[in-house]
Amino acid sequence: MTYKNAVSNLPYGGGKAVVWEMPAAVRANNLDSGNQDSQDSKRATDSTADPKTVKQVPGVDPSGSKVMNPNISQRADIFRALGRFLERLNGRYVTGLDLGTTAADMDQIRMETTYVTDTTGSLGAQNDFTAEMTAYGVYTGIVTSLRHQGVPSLQGIPVAVQGLGKVGYALCRHLHAAGARLIVADVVPERVQRALVQFSGATPADPAHVHAADCKVFAPCALGGVLTPAAVEELRCSIVAGAANNQLSERELVVRRMQARGILYAPDYVLNAGGIISTAYELEGAGPDQIRQRVAGIADTLTQVYQRAATSSIPTADAADQMAEDRLAQP
Numbered sequence: 001m002t003y004k005n006a007v008s009n010l011p012y013g014g015g016k017a018v019v020w021e022m023p024a025a026v027r028a029n030n031l032d033s034g035n036q037d038s039q040d041s042k043r044a045t046d047s048t049a050d051p052k053t054v055k056q057v058p059g060v061d062p063s064g065s066k067v068m069n070p071n072i073s074q075r076a077d078i079f080r081a082l083g084r085f086l087e088r089l090n091g092r093y094v095t096g097l098d099l100g101t102t103a104a105d106m107d108q109i110r111m112e113t114t115y116v117t118d119t120t121g122s123l124g125a126q127n128d129f130t131a132e133m134t135a136y137g138v139y140t141g142i143v144t145s146l147r148h149q150g151v152p153s154l155q156g157i158p159v160a161v162q163g164l165g166k167v168g169y170a171l172c173r174h175l176h177a178a179g180a181r182l183i184v185a186d187v188v189p190e191r192v193q194r195a196l197v198q199f200s201g202a203t204p205a206d207p208a209h210v211h212a213a214d215c216k217v218f219a220p221c222a223l224g225g226v227l228t229p230a231a232v233e234e235l236r237c238s239i240v241a242g243a244a245n246n247q248l249s250e251r252e253l254v255v256r257r258m259q260a261r262g263i264l265y266a267p268d269y270v271l272n273a274g275g276i277i278s279t280a281y282e283l284e285g286a287g288p289d290q291i292r293q294r295v296a297g298i299a300d301t302l303t304q305v306y307q308r309a310a311t312s313s314i315p316t317a318d319a320a321d322q323m324a325e326d327r328l329a330q331p
């Protein structure tokens, strides 16, 4: 996050919040000790809060009183404890929606602190706006990368998209509208089916081998770590540009091998910064149009990365790191 914010010229450092939940027995014991602070910090050091077992907060019924899920108080407690912790940081850290969380969870945090985004009603929580901005940034980066290789348009260009979740699906919409020929893969068959129906001419691929599809652009939009040394040998694309965080499994080996094979790598944190750019500008009171304009600036950042890589004969991943580090070194 630090490098992503720095390279995107955002006035923030970086961080992620991770929530642990203590086992019930330890929790009961701890509650007996009385002190709220010690309960919260103990909560933060024991066990895990697995989003699959600590159920999503479904909200309350319209009367505002009846809890609809027996786990609601447990989950609400966890996010309120996180809110109390953030309040103690006094604005040094602002949290927001991420993997495994919902706007309802952010609402619980908001009951304890103002240092939270993506609460119900905010721009970031509406219609997957943040993910939409991430997808738009990735799309802009794919266009920039193609131009860098002398390809002026997406018309008829085969693009393989791995992962058809919030970002991957929205990316497909942009690519399809621009005339790209989509190759789509997801571990959830219904998501593939929906894409095949929605995007004429799209073809399905095996999610385990989509990186090896015969395409111009491979867009990883599922999990991190997909670019392993073995996977890089199987790539048939000339551009890797996707939304997934931390795509490189073994950074040095993988970036050098891609460079040697003439594959242009759009560094993940440059390309997928649309979400954080959107959040940062929403915090400053910007509206959707202004935010979209800012996200479009990813094209310029990526162009600078490619120029620097070419001038210094270094991998694009190194060029991006250097740009971020230059920015971090500024007062």
Ligand SMILES: NC(=O)c1ccc[n+]([C@@H]2O[C@H](COP(=O)([O-])OP(=O)(O)OC[C@H]3O[C@@H](n4cnc5c(N)ncnc54)[C@H](O)[C@@H]3O)[C@@H](O)[C@H]2O)c1
Binding pocket: 130, 131, 132, 134, 162, 163, 164, 165, 166, 167, 168, 185, 186, 187, 188, 191, 207, 208, 221, 222, 223, 224, 243, 244, 245, 272, 273, 275, 276
């Ligand atoms: N949402 C954002 O704004 C945002 C911002 C920056 C980065 N990212 C990154 O982009 C990626 C996608 O985010 P998202 O919000 O769309 O998540 P998501 O959970 O909505 O979608 C992920 C999709 O990937 C699929 N998937 C999982 N494993 C797969 C596999 N092995 N092969 C193919 N498909 C697989 C899932 O079934 C799901 O459809 C993640 O790596 C995330 O960290 C997201």
